[in-house]
Amino acid sequence: MISLAVVAGLLALLLLGVPVGFALTFTGLAGLMAIVGFNSALSVLSTTPLSTTNSYELIAVPLFILMAEFVIVSGIADRMFRAITVWVGRLPGGLAVATALAGAGFGAISGSSTAAAAALSSTSIPAMRRAGYEAKFSAGVVAVSGTLAMLIPPSIALVLYGIIVEANIAHLLIGGVIPGILVTLAIIATIYVLIGRNPEIAPVARAWPMRDKLRALKEIGPMLLLLMCVTGSIYLGIATPTEAAGLGAFGAFLIAAAFRTLTLRSLWGALARAVRATCMIFLIIIGAHVFGYVLTLGQITPAFVGWITGLDVSPYVIMAGIIVFYLLLGCFMDQLAILILTVPIMVPAITGLGFDEVWFGVLVVVAAEVGMITPPLGMNIFVVTRYAERPLAEVFRGVAPHVVAHLVVLALLVALPGLVLWLPGTID
Amino acid sequence: QEVTLKIADSLPAAHIITRNTTEVFMERVKEELGDRVAFEHYPAQQLAKAKDILSITQAGIADIGYIVPSYVSEKMPLGGVVELPGEIASSCEGSLAFAELVRPGGKLDELEFKPNGVRVLYNVALSPYQAIFSKRAGVASLADFAGKKMRSNPGAMELSLQAVGAAPVRMTPPEIFDAMTKGTIDGALLPFTSTYSYGLDQIVGSATSNANFGTVGITYAISQTKWDSLPEDIQEVLTRVGREVTESACSAFDTAEGELAETLADGGADVFALSEEDKAKLDDAFATVAKDWASALDSRGKKGSEILSDFRAEVRKLREQGI
Amino acid sequence: MIARTMSIVDGAFTGVSVVALAALTLLVVADVALRYGAGTPIFFAHDLVVLYLTPAVFFFGFGPTYWRNEHLAVDILMVSMPARLQSLSQLVSALIGLWIFGLLFWVSWERAWQSFANDEMIASIIPWPAWASYALVPVGSVSMILVCAARAVEAAIAVVTGKQPATEADEELTV
Numbered sequence: 001m002i003s004l005a006v007v008a009g010l011l012a013l014l015l016l017g018v019p020v021g022f023a024l025t026f027t028g029l030a031g032l033m034a035i036v037g038f039n040s041a042l043s044v045l046s047t048t049p050l051s052t053t054n055s056y057e058l059i060a061v062p063l064f065i066l067m068a069e070f071v072i073v074s075g076i077a078d079r080m081f082r083a084i085t086v087w088v089g090r091l092p093g094g095l096a097v098a099t100a101l102a103g104a105g106f107g108a109i110s111g112s113s114t115a116a117a118a119a120l121s122s123t124s125i126p127a128m129r130r131a132g133y134e135a136k137f138s139a140g141v142v143a144v145s146g147t148l149a150m151l152i153p154p155s156i157a158l159v160l161y162g163i164i165v166e167a168n169i170a171h172l173l174i175g176g177v178i179p180g181i182l183v184t185l186a187i188i189a190t191i192y193v194l195i196g197r198n199p200e201i202a203p204v205a206r207a208w209p210m211r212d213k214l215r216a217l218k219e220i221g222p223m224l225l226l227l228m229c230v231t232g233s234i235y236l237g238i239a240t241p242t243e244a245a246g247l248g249a250f251g252a253f254l255i256a257a258a259f260r261t262l263t264l265r266s267l268w269g270a271l272a273r274a275v276r277a278t279c280m281i282f283l284i285i286i287g288a289h290v291f292g293y294v295l296t297l298g299q300i301t302p303a304f305v306g307w308i309t310g311l312d313v314s315p316y317v318i319m320a321g322i323i324v325f326y327l328l329l330g331c332f333m334d335q336l337a338i339l340i341l342t343v344p345i346m347v348p349a350i351t352g353l354g355f356d357e358v359w360f361g362v363l364v365v366v367a368a369e370v371g372m373i374t375p376p377l378g379m380n381i382f383v384v385t386r387y388a389e390r391p392l393a394e395v396f397r398g399v400a401p402h403v404v405a406h407l408v409v410l411a412l413l414v415a416l417p418g419l420v421l422w423l424p425g426t427i428d
Numbered sequence: 429q430e431v432t433l434k435i436a437d438s439l440p441a442a443h444i445i446t447r448n449t450t451e452v453f454m455e456r457v458k459e460e461l462g463d464r465v466a467f468e469h470y471p472a473q474q475l476a477k478a479k480d481i482l483s484i485t486q487a488g489i490a491d492i493g494y495i496v497p498s499y500v501s502e503k504m505p506l507g508g509v510v511e512l513p514g515e516i517a518s519s520c521e522g523s524l525a526f527a528e529l530v531r532p533g534g535k536l537d538e539l540e541f542k543p544n545g546v547r548v549l550y551n552v553a554l555s556p557y558q559a560i561f562s563k564r565a566g567v568a569s570l571a572d573f574a575g576k577k578m579r580s581n582p583g584a585m586e587l588s589l590q591a592v593g594a595a596p597v598r599m600t601p602p603e604i605f606d607a608m609t610k611g612t613i614d615g616a617l618l619p620f621t622s623t624y625s626y627g628l629d630q631i632v633g634s635a636t637s638n639a640n641f642g643t644v645g646i647t648y649a650i651s652q653t654k655w656d657s658l659p660e661d662i663q664e665v666l667t668r669v670g671r672e673v674t675e676s677a678c679s680a681f682d683t684a685e686g687e688l689a690e691t692l693a694d695g696g697a698d699v700f701a702l703s704e705e706d707k708a709k710l711d712d713a714f715a716t717v718a719k720d721w722a723s724a725l726d727s728r729g730k731k732g733s734e735i736l737s738d739f740r741a742e743v744r745k746l747r748e749q750g751i
Numbered sequence: 752m753i754a755r756t757m758s759i760v761d762g763a764f765t766g767v768s769v770v771a772l773a774a775l776t777l778l779v780v781a782d783v784a785l786r787y788g789a790g791t792p793i794f795f796a797h798d799l800v801v802l803y804l805t806p807a808v809f810f811f812g813f814g815p816t817y818w819r820n821e822h823l824a825v826d827i828l829m830v831s832m833p834a835r836l837q838s839l840s841q842l843v844s845a846l847i848g849l850w851i852f853g854l855l856f857w858v859s860w861e862r863a864w865q866s867f868a869n870d871e872m873i874a875s876i877i878p879w880p881a882w883a884s885y886a887l888v889p890v891g892s893v894s895m896i897l898v899c900a901a902r903a904v905e906a907a908i909a910v911v912t913g914k915q916p917a918t919e920a921d922e923e924l925t926v
């Protein structure tokens with residue numbers, strides 16, 4: 001009874017626009033005071049915030065965020081987009097394909113999708129506009145390509161999932177590789193379907209001579225270097241995900257320095273933004289921990305797990321239901337908040353049904369990618385809208401075909417878990 | 429029912445420690461008291477991380493908590509005595525000697541448990557930790573330890589590694605497998621029971637069989653407030669069953685440890701005994717670790733030397749009794 | 752007046768977080784490098800990061816993050832509300848934050864003080880003082896208390912006057 005009141009209170013505060021971390025901690029503490037008394041609740045407050053922050057694995061989160069900040073400072077994204085354009089620019093829809101590939105490439109060196117959308121927007125939208133691409137079409141491609149960053153390692157979302165579930169973070173990150181490639185292919189396929197239906201949306205661009213192509217190759221170098229620092233060192237077992245995150249952040253710092261884009265001011269800015277992005281996430285995590293006491297002591301989690309596992313239908317029907325639930329939530333809520341709030345309750349149920357937690361983690365992130373581009377709340381759409389200077393509704397319409405393609409990939413990953421689990425299985 | 433007891437620990441639900449301690453405890457108490465007592469078991473840090481369990485037990489969020497003195501070394505520094513390397517030869521020596529110190533009225537109870545508002549019901553020390561190595565590390569004697577990177581628990585165990593020239597590395601137990609396969613570390617300090625529960629048996633190239641790099645001393649303690657609220661006959665049952673669990677759990681660990689050492693050797697690993705000479709060297713090094721541990725505490729005004737000599741006296745007593 | 756004071760608070764506390772994050776990054780990289788280069792990991796890196804650097808990053812950073820309105824909120828419903836109602840919601844948020852971090856300051860201060868009085872040490876190769884780790888929580892939380900108080904005053908004024916309260920620094924929202 002108290003637990004239900006607490007959940008209702010949480011929803012009310014969230015709708016009122018109270019910061020998620022505040023709302024969770026407040027309702028959690030109030031619930032605890034009702035269940036175990038004022039002093040016991042305070043003892044939770046005296047230990048939980050500190051012990052949430054002092055674990056070595058979780059520093060992968062600030063380090064990956066810092067890496068993304070240095071990557072942005074360095075301007076790698078622009079260079080990469082231009083280099084890829086030189087190679088594929090001549091194809092029909094070449095700039096759009098280049099955007100998708102740059103999205104994947106940027107995804108391989110940055111863990112944050114919103115950052116990726118911003119970085120891609122700033123170069124590829126003006127480029128496509130100049131080449132005469134339809135605005136709706138190009139904004140859609142940029143928005144969806146940005147989402148790849150949370151799936152292709154490094155991924156802040158997958159690290160958080162790993163910390164919350166206590167799953168193998170290295171396996172989760174490597175598990176994102178093949179789905180990431182699949183989504184990239186799906187984006188390119190969608191581009192061609194759209195162009196096939198109306199060739200005018202993407203004019204054919206010029207060709208570049210081989211000399212330019214070879215010269216462009218070296219622009220990919222820094223990106224490959226960072227790829228090796230992070231995904232390479234995790235896959236080869238040279239470093240733990242935490243250490244790989246440190247290497248990535250430091251490597252991106254060195255690249256930014258080598259490109260002479262690093263000033264004392266931009267260095268401070270990168271560090272300060274990384275601090276604030278991290279604090280935003282961890283205030284929610286601390287709140288979720290405090291709130292978690294109410295769910296645990298109120299026996300909500302076991303009740304939920306018992307209910308789900310006791311349903312008299314195929315586990316795959318339940319899984320489909322859960323994914324629809326995530327897609328619906330993804331329309332209205334921030335993806336990281338969804339992850340932090342639902343995963344602690346959902347994963348025991350999933351494993352109770354006999355599903356793999358690494359596989360499910362990747363599925364949740366693919367669903368979250370969709371959430372980044374669905375109305376009414378789609379972070380990547382908001383970012384792209386600002387750069388494209390087009391109406392929000394038009395960008396949402398532009399990305400709609402990609403949402404469909406994303407759902408096809410999601411269905412494929414549900415049907416064939418091996419697509420996620422095979423590569424992590426080869427780590428040893 | 430009259431009483432609900434909430435037990436909190438940080439171990440995975442079906443962990444070998446839980447199977448031999450908490451599960452037996454709940455089952456035996458239920459046998460004696462039937463429906464008068466109900467248990468709610470919160471494993472896998474559902475209620476709190478290992479180092480916060482003492483605090484939530486004090487606060488009454490859990491009634492019985494998994495309290496490992498070395499995890500709360502700032503609150504229970506003397507409790508680390510059971511974990512010192514070289515002191516005990518078996519789980520039962522460690523568990524039973526420690527039990528004498530932490531039982532209500534014992535010296536450690538008076539110094540550390542009672543002041544923290546908790547009362548030990550049952551406790552266990554794992555079998556003495558051995559050094560296990562990957563195949564490529566190729567360790568076959570004490571001399572080979574030099575320069576090896578090894579995962580260990582924090583504290584005395586790290587000092588014991590430094591004492592033999594190895595470099596201690598921190599990581600969580602689930603990370604050991606990957607780290608050892610890839611050569612991030614050369615080995616780890618673990619009892620054979622844990623070697624198996626983390627699946628490391630498949631990748632162990634060699635292991636010591638007669639070393640003692642220390643152990644982990646685990647207690648399950650009830651908050652004094654909860655205890656005082658219980659009727660006397662229930663208190664009597666909890667005390668008696670707790671004692672039985674300590675005894676049965678340590679024998680179970682010692683038996684399993686012996687069997688697993690053989691299985692490991694049968695599987696092709698070089699499970700070697702350190703020579704008398706190496707053993708003596710090791711004992712010397714460990715004696716220094718223990719002495720430093722005690723004097724560091726003494727210098728902070730804690731009774732380090734006194735607890736160490738009490739613990740040694742209890743171990744000696746057990747050996748005289750032939751346990 | 753409020754804005755000027757708070758920008759000093761913001762800068763000072765962010766500074767501590769930034770230095771801690773930079774130190775943490777360098778320590779992790781140095782640890783890996785030395786492990787491979789010299790076979791000797793930095794034996795104190797782990798403790799230093801977990802006991803002191805991460806709490807410094809987080810607890811000193813919470814306040815500046817709120818001051819710049821970067822704590823995540825689900826404002827999908829509120830953006831279409833009248834200004835006065837929005838200000839009211841901001842007032843409620845700030846008061847909730849004040850309550851939480853006020854309590855946190857109090858309990859974490861007690862914990863740190865007791866730990867200091869009992870001379871608590873962490874049993875490790877280096878006997879780190881536990882109280883110094885605990886103390887980062889109340890000291891860092893001061894930033895959040897100040898920010899919440901400032902936000903509450905701003906929002907209260909806005910509720911009364913019906914004007915939109917000023918919000919800082921949304922130029923950095925996209926990254």
Ligand code: NA
Pocket residue numbers: 106107108109110111112148149150151152153154155
């Ligand atoms: Na990524």
Ligand code: NA
Pocket residue numbers: 330331332333370371372373374375376377378379
């Ligand atoms: Na959405």
